[in-house]
Ligand code: ADP
Protein backbone atom coordinates (compact mmCIF):
# COMPACT_ATOMS: atom_id res chain seq x y z
CA UNK A 1 0.00 0.00 0.00
CA UNK A 2 1.14 3.55 -0.71
CA UNK A 3 0.00 6.57 1.28
CA UNK A 4 -0.55 9.97 -0.32
CA UNK A 5 -1.32 13.04 1.73
CA UNK A 6 -2.75 16.19 0.20
CA UNK A 7 -2.73 19.30 2.41
CA UNK A 8 -5.03 22.29 2.42
CA UNK A 9 -3.00 24.26 -0.13
CA UNK A 10 -3.19 21.44 -2.69
CA UNK A 11 -7.01 21.35 -2.61
CA UNK A 12 -7.81 25.02 -2.11
CA UNK A 13 -9.91 25.26 -5.29
CA UNK A 14 -11.38 23.23 -8.17
CA UNK A 15 -8.07 23.34 -10.10
CA UNK A 16 -6.35 21.79 -7.09
CA UNK A 17 -8.80 18.89 -7.03
CA UNK A 18 -8.47 18.36 -10.78
CA UNK A 19 -4.69 18.34 -10.31
CA UNK A 20 -4.99 15.81 -7.46
CA UNK A 21 -6.91 13.43 -9.71
CA UNK A 22 -4.33 13.99 -12.48
CA UNK A 23 -1.53 13.08 -10.06
CA UNK A 24 -3.38 9.91 -9.11
CA UNK A 25 -3.79 9.01 -12.76
CA UNK A 26 -0.07 9.51 -13.46
CA UNK A 27 0.78 7.38 -10.45
CA UNK A 28 -1.65 4.59 -11.41
CA UNK A 29 -3.29 4.22 -8.04
CA UNK A 30 -3.32 0.55 -7.20
CA UNK A 31 -3.47 0.03 -3.46
CA UNK A 32 -3.30 3.65 -2.37
CA UNK A 33 -4.82 5.46 0.57
CA UNK A 34 -5.27 9.19 0.16
CA UNK A 35 -5.35 11.36 3.27
CA UNK A 36 -6.78 14.83 2.71
CA UNK A 37 -6.91 18.04 4.76
CA UNK A 38 -9.63 20.68 4.79
CA UNK A 39 -9.68 22.86 1.67
CA UNK A 40 -7.58 26.04 1.75
CA UNK A 41 -8.20 27.95 4.94
CA UNK A 42 -11.43 26.13 5.90
CA UNK A 43 -10.07 25.09 9.30
CA UNK A 44 -9.44 28.74 10.15
CA UNK A 45 -12.98 29.59 9.02
CA UNK A 46 -14.39 26.85 11.26
CA UNK A 47 -12.29 28.13 14.18
CA UNK A 48 -13.87 31.53 13.66
CA UNK A 49 -17.36 29.98 13.69
CA UNK A 50 -16.57 28.32 17.03
CA UNK A 51 -15.29 31.58 18.50
CA UNK A 52 -18.42 33.45 17.42
CA UNK A 53 -20.62 30.63 18.71
CA UNK A 54 -19.06 30.89 22.18
CA UNK A 55 -19.22 34.68 22.11
CA UNK A 56 -22.94 34.24 21.31
CA UNK A 57 -22.60 36.42 18.22
CA UNK A 58 -25.34 36.13 15.64
CA UNK A 59 -22.78 36.29 12.83
CA UNK A 60 -22.40 32.50 13.19
CA UNK A 61 -25.00 31.76 10.50
CA UNK A 62 -23.36 34.22 8.11
CA UNK A 63 -19.95 32.62 8.55
CA UNK A 64 -21.42 29.15 8.01
CA UNK A 65 -23.12 30.40 4.88
CA UNK A 66 -19.91 31.85 3.55
CA UNK A 67 -18.06 28.55 4.16
CA UNK A 68 -20.89 26.73 2.40
CA UNK A 69 -20.72 29.10 -0.58
CA UNK A 70 -16.95 28.48 -0.79
CA UNK A 71 -17.51 24.71 -1.10
CA UNK A 72 -20.52 25.02 -3.43
CA UNK A 73 -18.50 27.20 -5.79
CA UNK A 74 -15.82 24.53 -6.01
CA UNK A 75 -18.49 21.90 -6.75
CA UNK A 76 -19.93 24.13 -9.45
CA UNK A 77 -16.53 24.32 -11.12
CA UNK A 78 -16.05 20.55 -10.95
CA UNK A 79 -19.35 19.11 -12.16
CA UNK A 80 -21.45 19.97 -15.21
CA UNK A 81 -24.82 18.95 -13.75
CA UNK A 82 -26.52 21.14 -11.21
CA UNK A 83 -28.02 19.69 -8.07
CA UNK A 84 -25.72 16.66 -8.32
CA UNK A 85 -25.18 14.01 -5.62
CA UNK A 86 -22.04 15.73 -4.36
CA UNK A 87 -23.93 18.96 -3.77
CA UNK A 88 -26.68 17.08 -1.94
CA UNK A 89 -24.11 15.42 0.31
CA UNK A 90 -22.49 18.77 1.09
CA UNK A 91 -25.91 20.26 1.98
CA UNK A 92 -26.40 17.35 4.37
CA UNK A 93 -23.04 17.96 6.06
CA UNK A 94 -23.89 21.63 6.62
CA UNK A 95 -27.29 20.64 8.06
CA UNK A 96 -25.47 18.27 10.42
CA UNK A 97 -23.12 21.06 11.50
CA UNK A 98 -25.99 23.48 12.16
CA UNK A 99 -27.95 20.84 14.05
CA UNK A 100 -24.96 20.16 16.28
CA UNK A 101 -24.55 23.84 17.14
CA UNK A 102 -28.26 24.22 17.78
CA UNK A 103 -28.60 21.23 20.06
CA UNK A 104 -25.22 21.38 21.79
CA UNK A 105 -25.35 21.88 25.55
CA UNK A 106 -21.66 21.42 26.34
CA UNK A 107 -19.77 24.49 27.57
CA UNK A 108 -16.45 22.71 26.91
CA UNK A 109 -14.69 24.79 24.23
CA UNK A 110 -12.25 22.07 23.19
CA UNK A 111 -15.00 19.44 22.90
CA UNK A 112 -17.16 21.71 20.76
CA UNK A 113 -14.10 22.71 18.72
CA UNK A 114 -13.44 19.12 17.65
CA UNK A 115 -17.10 18.37 16.87
CA UNK A 116 -17.16 21.41 14.57
CA UNK A 117 -13.71 21.68 13.05
CA UNK A 118 -13.89 18.11 11.66
CA UNK A 119 -16.36 19.30 9.03
CA UNK A 120 -13.48 20.83 7.04
CA UNK A 121 -12.02 17.40 6.33
CA UNK A 122 -15.43 15.70 5.97
CA UNK A 123 -16.36 18.25 3.29
CA UNK A 124 -13.08 18.09 1.37
CA UNK A 125 -12.99 14.29 1.21
CA UNK A 126 -16.66 14.10 0.22
CA UNK A 127 -16.16 16.49 -2.69
CA UNK A 128 -12.97 14.80 -3.86
CA UNK A 129 -14.55 11.36 -3.54
CA UNK A 130 -17.46 12.38 -5.79
CA UNK A 131 -15.12 14.01 -8.27
CA UNK A 132 -12.97 10.85 -8.43
CA UNK A 133 -16.11 8.85 -9.13
CA UNK A 134 -17.06 11.34 -11.85
CA UNK A 135 -13.62 10.74 -13.41
CA UNK A 136 -14.14 6.97 -13.13
CA UNK A 137 -11.69 6.46 -10.30
CA UNK A 138 -13.49 4.11 -8.02
CA UNK A 139 -12.54 4.91 -4.44
CA UNK A 140 -13.86 3.96 -1.03
CA UNK A 141 -14.74 6.90 1.25
CA UNK A 142 -13.56 6.02 4.73
CA UNK A 143 -14.57 7.92 7.86
CA UNK A 144 -11.18 8.28 9.59
CA UNK A 145 -13.03 8.48 12.92
CA UNK A 146 -13.74 4.76 12.62
CA UNK A 147 -10.00 4.08 12.47
CA UNK A 148 -8.06 6.75 14.36
CA UNK A 149 -8.95 5.94 17.97
CA UNK A 150 -7.78 8.35 20.65
CA UNK A 151 -8.29 9.45 24.22
CA UNK A 152 -10.62 12.39 24.85
CA UNK A 153 -7.95 15.08 25.15
CA UNK A 154 -9.84 17.28 22.66
CA UNK A 155 -7.84 19.45 20.22
CA UNK A 156 -4.67 17.44 20.79
CA UNK A 157 -5.79 13.87 21.28
CA UNK A 158 -3.38 11.03 21.99
CA UNK A 159 -3.52 7.96 19.85
CA UNK A 160 -4.56 4.54 21.08
CA UNK A 161 -2.12 2.67 18.85
CA UNK A 162 -3.43 -0.81 19.47
CA UNK A 163 -7.07 -0.08 18.67
CA UNK A 164 -6.14 2.19 15.78
CA UNK A 165 -3.89 -0.36 14.17
CA UNK A 166 -6.55 -3.05 14.40
CA UNK A 167 -9.29 -0.79 13.01
CA UNK A 168 -7.12 0.35 10.10
CA UNK A 169 -6.18 -3.19 9.13
CA UNK A 170 -9.84 -4.30 9.34
CA UNK A 171 -11.13 -1.46 7.22
CA UNK A 172 -8.40 -0.70 4.74
CA UNK A 173 -6.19 -3.67 4.04
CA UNK A 174 -8.36 -5.39 1.46
CA UNK A 175 -9.31 -2.31 -0.49
CA UNK A 176 -7.48 -0.83 -3.43
CA UNK A 177 -8.16 2.93 -3.51
CA UNK A 178 -9.30 4.63 -0.31
CA UNK A 179 -9.87 8.30 0.49
CA UNK A 180 -10.04 9.50 4.06
CA UNK A 181 -9.54 12.54 6.29
CA UNK A 182 -6.37 13.70 7.98
CA UNK A 183 -6.43 15.40 11.40
CA UNK A 184 -9.59 13.76 12.81
CA UNK A 185 -10.24 10.73 14.97
CA UNK A 186 -12.62 9.66 17.69
CA UNK A 187 -12.60 8.88 21.38
CA UNK A 188 -13.62 5.57 22.88
CA UNK A 189 -17.13 7.07 23.32
CA UNK A 190 -17.14 7.89 19.60
CA UNK A 191 -16.99 11.66 19.95
CA UNK A 192 -14.85 13.36 17.34
CA UNK A 193 -11.32 14.29 18.40
CA UNK A 194 -8.50 16.01 16.52
CA UNK A 195 -4.74 15.50 16.54
CA UNK A 196 -3.74 19.19 16.73
CA UNK A 197 -3.44 21.84 14.00
CA UNK A 198 -1.57 20.69 10.91
CA UNK A 199 -2.04 17.11 12.11
CA UNK A 200 -2.85 15.55 8.73
CA UNK A 201 0.79 14.63 8.05
CA UNK A 202 0.67 12.67 11.31
CA UNK A 203 -2.54 10.91 10.20
CA UNK A 204 -0.75 9.82 7.03
CA UNK A 205 2.08 8.37 9.12
CA UNK A 206 -0.38 6.53 11.39
CA UNK A 207 -2.11 4.87 8.43
CA UNK A 208 1.26 4.01 6.89
CA UNK A 209 2.50 2.44 10.11
CA UNK A 210 -0.60 0.30 10.56
CA UNK A 211 -0.58 -0.85 6.95
CA UNK A 212 3.19 -1.43 6.70
CA UNK A 213 3.01 0.90 3.72
CA UNK A 214 5.69 0.94 1.05
CA UNK A 215 6.04 4.73 1.31
CA UNK A 216 4.30 7.97 2.23
CA UNK A 217 4.21 10.95 -0.12
CA UNK A 218 3.10 14.35 1.12
CA UNK A 219 2.21 16.76 -1.67
CA UNK A 220 3.10 20.36 -0.91
CA UNK A 221 3.24 23.80 -2.50
CA UNK A 222 7.06 23.70 -2.33
CA UNK A 223 9.51 21.51 -4.33
CA UNK A 224 10.27 19.46 -1.19
CA UNK A 225 12.05 20.17 2.09
CA UNK A 226 14.19 23.24 1.49
CA UNK A 227 17.03 24.48 3.68
CA UNK A 228 14.72 27.23 4.95
CA UNK A 229 11.11 28.37 4.67
CA UNK A 230 10.93 30.15 1.28
CA UNK A 231 8.35 32.56 2.74
CA UNK A 232 11.05 33.80 5.14
CA UNK A 233 14.48 33.15 3.63
CA UNK A 234 15.80 34.16 0.23
CA UNK A 235 17.73 31.78 -2.05
CA UNK A 236 16.64 28.53 -0.42
CA UNK A 237 17.80 25.22 -1.84
CA UNK A 238 16.12 21.83 -2.11
CA UNK A 239 17.38 19.06 0.16
CA UNK A 240 17.42 15.98 -2.07
CA UNK A 241 17.76 13.50 0.75
CA UNK A 242 17.79 13.61 4.52
CA UNK A 243 17.71 11.08 7.32
CA UNK A 244 14.74 10.58 9.65
CA UNK A 245 16.91 11.97 12.39
CA UNK A 246 17.65 15.17 10.53
CA UNK A 247 13.98 15.55 9.58
CA UNK A 248 12.88 15.04 13.20
CA UNK A 249 15.37 17.69 14.33
CA UNK A 250 14.22 20.16 11.65
CA UNK A 251 10.54 19.60 12.47
CA UNK A 252 11.22 19.83 16.21
CA UNK A 253 12.99 23.18 15.85
CA UNK A 254 10.03 24.48 13.83
CA UNK A 255 10.41 23.68 10.11
CA UNK A 256 6.67 23.70 9.55
CA UNK A 257 6.82 21.75 6.28
CA UNK A 258 6.39 18.49 8.25
CA UNK A 259 4.33 18.04 11.41
CA UNK A 260 6.82 16.98 14.12
CA UNK A 261 4.89 13.84 15.12
CA UNK A 262 5.01 12.42 11.58
CA UNK A 263 8.52 11.02 11.58
CA UNK A 264 8.54 8.74 14.64
CA UNK A 265 6.05 6.11 13.38
CA UNK A 266 7.68 6.10 9.95
CA UNK A 267 11.21 5.64 11.21
CA UNK A 268 10.13 2.81 13.51
CA UNK A 269 9.13 0.77 10.46
CA UNK A 270 11.63 2.38 8.11
CA UNK A 271 8.90 3.58 5.75
CA UNK A 272 10.37 6.24 3.43
CA UNK A 273 8.73 9.65 3.34
CA UNK A 274 8.73 11.69 0.14
CA UNK A 275 7.92 15.39 0.13
CA UNK A 276 6.94 16.49 -3.36
CA UNK A 277 5.47 19.40 -5.22
CA UNK A 278 1.86 19.03 -6.33
CA UNK A 279 2.59 21.67 -8.95
CA UNK A 280 5.41 19.62 -10.42
CA UNK A 281 4.55 16.02 -9.58
CA UNK A 282 7.20 14.43 -11.76
CA UNK A 283 10.10 16.14 -10.00
CA UNK A 284 11.93 14.12 -7.36
CA UNK A 285 11.36 16.24 -4.28
CA UNK A 286 12.93 15.22 -0.98
CA UNK A 287 13.43 11.67 0.13
CA UNK A 288 13.56 11.00 3.87
CA UNK A 289 14.77 7.61 5.00
CA UNK A 290 17.13 5.78 7.33
CA UNK A 291 20.66 7.01 7.80
CA UNK A 292 20.85 9.01 4.56
CA UNK A 293 23.41 11.79 4.70
CA UNK A 294 22.10 15.29 4.24
CA UNK A 295 22.46 16.01 0.53
CA UNK A 296 23.49 18.68 -0.27
CA UNK A 297 25.31 19.21 3.01
CA UNK A 298 24.39 22.84 3.66
CA UNK A 299 23.18 24.83 6.68
CA UNK A 300 19.41 24.65 7.32
CA UNK A 301 17.64 27.70 8.73
CA UNK A 302 14.56 27.80 10.93
CA UNK A 303 13.02 30.84 12.55
CA UNK A 304 10.34 31.11 15.20
CA UNK A 305 9.07 34.65 15.33
CA UNK A 306 7.40 36.50 18.14
CA UNK A 307 8.84 34.60 21.08
CA UNK A 308 9.48 35.92 24.58
CA UNK A 309 12.84 35.99 26.35
CA UNK A 310 12.65 35.84 30.14
CA UNK A 311 15.73 36.59 32.19
CA UNK A 312 15.52 35.66 35.83
CA UNK A 313 18.00 36.78 38.47
CA UNK A 314 18.04 35.61 42.05
CA UNK A 315 16.98 38.42 44.36
CA UNK A 316 19.68 37.86 47.04
CA UNK A 317 22.57 36.73 44.82
CA UNK A 318 21.87 33.12 45.78
CA UNK A 319 22.67 30.48 43.18
CA UNK A 320 20.11 29.30 40.67
CA UNK A 321 20.35 25.55 41.08
CA UNK A 322 18.22 22.40 40.74
CA UNK A 323 15.57 23.44 43.23
CA UNK A 324 14.80 26.85 41.65
CA UNK A 325 15.12 25.47 38.14
CA UNK A 326 12.62 22.75 38.90
CA UNK A 327 10.30 25.42 40.36
CA UNK A 328 10.65 27.53 37.18
CA UNK A 329 9.95 24.55 34.92
CA UNK A 330 6.95 23.61 37.04
CA UNK A 331 5.51 27.08 36.44
CA UNK A 332 6.28 27.00 32.72
CA UNK A 333 4.40 23.72 32.50
CA UNK A 334 1.51 25.03 34.59
CA UNK A 335 1.17 28.15 32.43
CA UNK A 336 1.42 26.10 29.18
CA UNK A 337 4.50 27.92 27.93
CA UNK A 338 6.51 25.78 25.48
CA UNK A 339 10.23 26.23 26.20
CA UNK A 340 12.35 26.86 23.13
CA UNK A 341 15.76 27.52 24.66
CA UNK A 342 17.36 27.74 28.11
CA UNK A 343 20.65 28.99 29.45
CA UNK A 344 21.78 29.41 33.02
CA UNK A 345 24.67 30.89 34.97
CA UNK A 346 25.32 31.01 38.70
CA UNK A 347 22.74 33.66 39.51
CA UNK A 348 20.70 34.01 36.32
CA UNK A 349 18.44 31.85 34.21
CA UNK A 350 17.33 32.78 30.69
CA UNK A 351 14.53 31.05 28.89
CA UNK A 352 12.99 31.69 25.49
CA UNK A 353 9.32 30.72 25.49
CA UNK A 354 6.35 30.75 23.20
CA UNK A 355 3.40 32.54 24.82
CA UNK A 356 0.96 30.36 22.90
CA UNK A 357 -1.96 30.77 25.29
CA UNK A 358 -1.34 34.44 26.22
CA UNK A 359 -0.59 33.72 29.86
CA UNK A 360 2.70 35.63 30.08
CA UNK A 361 1.49 38.38 32.44
CA UNK A 362 0.11 35.84 34.91
CA UNK A 363 3.33 33.83 34.84
CA UNK A 364 5.60 36.86 35.30
CA UNK A 365 3.58 37.98 38.29
CA UNK A 366 4.22 34.66 40.03
CA UNK A 367 7.91 34.57 39.05
CA UNK A 368 8.44 38.07 40.49
CA UNK A 369 7.67 36.77 43.96
CA UNK A 370 11.00 34.88 43.86
CA UNK A 371 13.18 36.49 41.17
CA UNK A 372 14.04 39.74 39.49
CA UNK A 373 12.51 39.24 36.08
CA UNK A 374 13.36 40.93 32.81
CA UNK A 375 10.85 40.38 30.02
CA UNK A 376 11.84 40.95 26.39
CA UNK A 377 8.91 40.49 24.03
CA UNK A 378 8.79 39.99 20.26
CA UNK A 379 12.16 38.33 19.90
CA UNK A 380 12.94 35.89 17.07
CA UNK A 381 14.63 32.56 17.60
CA UNK A 382 16.88 31.40 14.75
CA UNK A 383 18.00 27.79 14.71
CA UNK A 384 20.68 26.79 12.24
CA UNK A 385 21.53 23.14 11.71
CA UNK A 386 24.98 22.41 10.23
CA UNK A 387 26.20 25.84 11.13
CA UNK A 388 29.18 27.12 9.11
CA UNK A 389 30.87 30.42 8.25
CA UNK A 390 28.14 31.35 5.74
CA UNK A 391 25.54 30.93 8.49
CA UNK A 392 27.60 33.06 10.83
CA UNK A 393 27.72 35.70 8.09
CA UNK A 394 23.95 35.48 7.73
CA UNK A 395 23.37 36.20 11.43
CA UNK A 396 25.73 39.18 11.26
CA UNK A 397 24.11 40.50 8.09
CA UNK A 398 20.71 40.74 9.80
CA UNK A 399 22.16 43.56 11.86
CA UNK A 400 19.96 42.70 14.85
CA UNK A 401 21.41 42.49 18.36
CA UNK A 402 21.94 38.90 19.50
CA UNK A 403 20.45 38.55 22.98
CA UNK A 404 21.36 34.94 23.55
CA UNK A 405 23.44 32.41 21.68
CA UNK A 406 23.91 28.71 22.12
CA UNK A 407 25.83 26.13 20.12
CA UNK A 408 26.17 22.38 20.04
CA UNK A 409 28.07 20.35 17.48
CA UNK A 410 25.23 20.34 14.93
CA UNK A 411 23.00 23.20 15.97
CA UNK A 412 23.40 26.89 16.69
CA UNK A 413 20.58 28.99 18.12
CA UNK A 414 20.28 32.76 18.35
CA UNK A 415 17.67 34.89 20.04
CA UNK A 416 17.61 38.26 18.29
P1 ADP B 1 -0.07 21.68 3.77
O1 ADP B 1 -0.74 22.17 2.54
O2 ADP B 1 0.29 20.24 3.70
O3 ADP B 1 -0.80 22.03 5.01
P2 ADP B 1 1.91 23.43 4.85
O4 ADP B 1 1.44 24.79 4.51
O5 ADP B 1 1.67 22.93 6.23
O6 ADP B 1 1.33 22.41 3.79
O7 ADP B 1 3.47 23.27 4.53
C1 ADP B 1 4.05 23.84 3.38
C2 ADP B 1 4.69 25.17 3.73
O8 ADP B 1 5.73 24.94 4.66
C3 ADP B 1 5.38 25.83 2.59
O9 ADP B 1 4.51 26.64 1.85
C4 ADP B 1 6.50 26.62 3.26
O10 ADP B 1 6.20 28.01 3.34
C5 ADP B 1 6.57 26.08 4.65
N1 ADP B 1 7.93 25.67 5.05
C6 ADP B 1 8.50 25.92 6.27
N2 ADP B 1 9.73 25.44 6.33
C7 ADP B 1 9.99 24.85 5.14
C8 ADP B 1 11.12 24.14 4.61
N3 ADP B 1 12.22 23.95 5.33
N4 ADP B 1 11.02 23.66 3.35
C9 ADP B 1 9.90 23.83 2.63
N5 ADP B 1 8.81 24.49 3.07
C10 ADP B 1 8.84 24.99 4.31
Ligand code: ASP
Pocket residue numbers: 007008037038043044120182183196197198199200201
Ligand atom coordinates in the same frame (compact mmCIF):
# COMPACT_ATOMS: atom_id res chain seq x y z
N1 ASP C 1 -7.01 21.04 8.52
C1 ASP C 1 -6.14 20.98 9.66
C2 ASP C 1 -5.41 22.31 9.83
O1 ASP C 1 -5.55 23.18 8.99
C3 ASP C 1 -5.18 19.84 9.62
C4 ASP C 1 -4.15 19.90 8.51
O2 ASP C 1 -4.36 20.60 7.53
O3 ASP C 1 -3.12 19.25 8.62
O4 ASP C 1 -4.73 22.47 10.80
Ligand code: MG
Pocket residue numbers: 007008037198
Ligand atom coordinates in the same frame (compact mmCIF):
# COMPACT_ATOMS: atom_id res chain seq x y z
MG1 MG D 1 -1.27 22.46 6.68
